[in-house]
Amino acid sequence: MKESKQEDQPGKVPIFGNWNYWYLLVIGLLVLLMAGFYMLTKHFS
Amino acid sequence: MSRLDWIVLAITLLGIIAYGLYKSQTTRNLDGYFLSNRSMPWYLVLLSIMGTQASAVTFLSAPGQAYTDGMRFVQYYFGLPLAMVVLCITFLPVFHKLKIYTAYEFLEKRFDLKTRTLTSFLFLLQRGLSTGISISAPSIILSSLLGWDIMWTNIFMGGLLIIYTVTGGARAVAYTQQLQLIIIFGGMAVAGYMVVHLLPSNVGFMDALHVSGRAGKLNVITTGYSDHHFDWNDRYNIWSGVIGGFFLALSYFGTDQSQVGRYLTARNETESKLGLLMNGLVKVPMQFMILLVGVLVFSFYQFSSEPVFFNQSQLVLLSHSRYRDSLADLQVQYRQVQADKVKGMNFLASHAGDSTSPQYRQTRQALTLTDQKKSWYRGTVKRWLNDPKVGGDSNDTNYIFIRFVVDYLPRGLIGLLVAVIFLAAWGSIAAALNSLASCTIVDFHKRFSRKELSEATEYRLSRLYTLLWGLFCIVVAQLAYNIGNSLIEAVNVLGSLFYGVILGIFLVAFYLKRIRGNAVFLSALITESGVITIHILNQKGIVHLSFLWLNVVGAAGVLLLSWVLQAAGGGGIKKVGNELPTC
Numbered sequence: 182m183k184e185s186k187q188e189d190q191p192g193k194v195p196i197f198g199n200w201n202y203w204y205l206l207v208i209g210l211l212v213l214l215m216a217g218f219y220m221l222t223k224h225f226s
Numbered sequence: 227m228s229r230l231d232w233i234v235l236a237i238t239l240l241g242i243i244a245y246g247l248y249k250s251q252t253t254r255n256l257d258g259y260f261l262s263n264r265s266m267p268w269y270l271v272l273l274s275i276m277g278t279q280a281s282a283v284t285f286l287s288a289p290g291q292a293y294t295d296g297m298r299f300v301q302y303y304f305g306l307p308l309a310m311v312v313l314c315i316t317f318l319p320v321f322h323k324l325k326i327y328t329a330y331e332f333l334e335k336r337f338d339l340k341t342r343t344l345t346s347f348l349f350l351l352q353r354g355l356s357t358g359i360s361i362s363a364p365s366i367i368l369s370s371l372l373g374w375d376i377m378w379t380n381i382f383m384g385g386l387l388i389i390y391t392v393t394g395g396a397r398a399v400a401y402t403q404q405l406q407l408i409i410i411f412g413g414m415a416v417a418g419y420m421v422v423h424l425l426p427s428n429v430g431f432m433d434a435l436h437v438s439g440r441a442g443k444l445n446v447i448t449t450g451y452s453d454h455h456f457d458w459n460d461r462y463n464i465w466s467g468v469i470g471g472f473f474l475a476l477s478y479f480g481t482d483q484s485q486v487g488r489y490l491t492a493r494n495e496t497e498s499k500l501g502l503l504m505n506g507l508v509k510v511p512m513q514f515m516i517l518l519v520g521v522l523v524f525s526f527y528q529f530s531s532e533p534v535f536f537n538q539s540q541l542v543l544l545s546h547s548r549y550r551d552s553l554a555d556l557q558v559q560y561r562q563v564q565a566d567k568v569k570g571m572n573f574l575a576s577h578a579g580d581s582t583s584p585q586y587r588q589t590r591q592a593l594t595l596t597d598q599k600k601s602w603y604r605g606t607v608k609r610w611l612n613d614p615k616v617g618g619d620s621n622d623t624n625y626i627f628i629r630f631v632v633d634y635l636p637r638g639l640i641g642l643l644v645a646v647i648f649l650a651a652w653g654s655i656a657a658a659l660n661s662l663a664s665c666t667i668v669d670f671h672k673r674f675s676r677k678e679l680s681e682a683t684e685y686r687l688s689r690l691y692t693l694l695w696g697l698f699c700i701v702v703a704q705l706a707y708n709i710g711n712s713l714i715e716a717v718n719v720l721g722s723l724f725y726g727v728i729l730g731i732f733l734v735a736f737y738l739k740r741i742r743g744n745a746v747f748l749s750a751l752i753t754e755s756g757v758i759t760i761h762i763l764n765q766k767g768i769v770h771l772s773f774l775w776l777n778v779v780g781a782a783g784v785l786l787l788s789w790v791l792q793a794a795g796g797g798g799i800k801k802v803g804n805e806l807p808t809c
Contacts, residue, residue: 218446
């Protein structure tokens with residue numbers, strides 16, 4: 182096995198330091214996409 | 227297919243099998259075989275989750291869906307990112323702390339053995355049948371299009387992957403899914419580029435979007451409201467997508483072992499969370515791009531000869547029926563209308579800067595009439611196919627994209643796109659077989675065995691069960707073909723019949739701490755009967771409810787009923803001891 186077996190411990194939260202920011206990013210992108218799709222629908226209809 | 231296509235197809239498929247076998251080395255116990263020793267980094271978890279969800283029908287059907295119904299299908303995925311967040315907050319920490327193999331083990335710790343067994347059984351039933359149909363659906367399309375024997379297509383579609391899935395377990399599944407997805411996305415990107423490239427020289431990408439936009443194909447956001455009321459039977463709108471899609475995604479990713487088994491392979495909770503959240507970030511844009519290919523194919527066919535019906539085998543069926551002469555006449559008339567259409571579209575494209583001229587306006591009016599005629603011819607063919615004496619399949623959505631590939635893409639690329647369909651099927655089927663085997667051994671064989679099994683025996687049995695489930699699914703695929711094409715649609719509905727109830731059981735486990743095993747078990751049985759009854763009433767036209775809402779009904783039914791039963795039962799509602807990890 183090349184991958185070292187690491188213990189199942191919650192590691193440091195990458196990039197933002199807090200999972201809440203990750204959740205906000207996911208939800209924020211979804212809202213942005215929906216707004217973009219709405220404008221696309223309006224523009225081409 | 228040309229010789230070059232066959233070579234590309236063979237090299238791609240054999241390459242995947244060889245890569246799967248190369249990556250098969252794992253420790254010979256349950257941890258190694260089903261969870262890859264919990265050693266995977268987040269990006270492999272992400273690709274494995276995506277590869278498991280995206281089946282062959284996804285890549286065959288989604289572009290066809292955009293072609294016929296526009297891009298509103300993307301709304302089906304709006305609930306997914308929200309579900310990823312809820313999973314990361316609620317389900318994932320508990321699953322990791324308990325170090326479980328299957329999601330259903332948690333239910334025994336929280337409730338009792340019968341609730342765990344019932345839920346695992348519902349999963350095996352639903353996943354076993356839907357995996358069989360997942361093999362059958364693309365096999366029917368490829369065998370119909372390319373004239374291949376259906377039995378051998380089923381065996382190749384569902385059988386070859388067994389070699390590396392049995393040998394390498396979850397580790398081989400994850401590594402092959404990584405390579406499969408790279409080839410799939412590469413193939414789809416090339417197909418998208420080729421559609422634009424094949425458009426007339428004076429028609430660009432934006433022009434193609436305007437053409438499909440005018441035809442209502444860029445309807446990405448729809449509200450489901452028509453004539454001042456909400457249509458509950460409308461499958462894809464922003465509400466059914468966000469609410470129904472949320473429950474479906476939460477159930478699929480949180481309680482379906484084929485997905486739970488993927489992110490439990492992560493080396494720790496952080497890597498699992500990252501994999502799931504990245505899936506929430508990329509899934510909607512990815513699905514948008516796949517649908518966009520379908521919209522571009524629609525624009526392409528506005529300037530080129532479009533078949534009256536995309537499934538050629540059904541036209542052959544009609545040509546041997548009592549509609550033979552009528553079909554021949556219709557095809558002659560259709561060709562003339564089609565030629566007028568192409569001529570008109572090319573005129574509009576070459577006079578785009580002169581859109582106010584009378585000739586331009588006349589051509590546009592004439593094209594509206596031509597489109598109506600084309601719809602009428604297509605509708606007539608569908609009506610003939612629906613004739614019980616013909617017994618045809620009037621839905622050609624799944625054939626649109628692959629028909630375009632075979633008719634218009636250059637040699638070599640056809641082989642690559644056919645390989646993409648095989649690989650997409652293999653990715654989801656391999657994960658399904660792995661999860662079916664893990665539930666069989668962990669939730670049933672090991673749980674009910676009176677003997678203590680050694681690690682070597684467990685490993686040997688796991689491989690055996692993977693093989694047996696693989697064979698079972700191929701048999702189901704063969705039976706599904708014999709029963710008829712309508713079963714292709716059933717794979718979507720089948721999940722919604724069971725997912726809601728399974729999700730309800732898990733939601734009670736996580737959020738209603740005072741509910742005990744008997745109440746949730748009984749409420750699950752009653753709600754499942756209710757969901758199946760609603761589905762039957764829906765089929766008979768007595769109730770009008772899109773299948774996505776069945777997930778909501780199932781989950782809400784179990785939550786509500788279990789609370790009522792617990793309150794009505796002996797002892798009222800008392801909080802269960804807090805021995806389990808909290809959310």
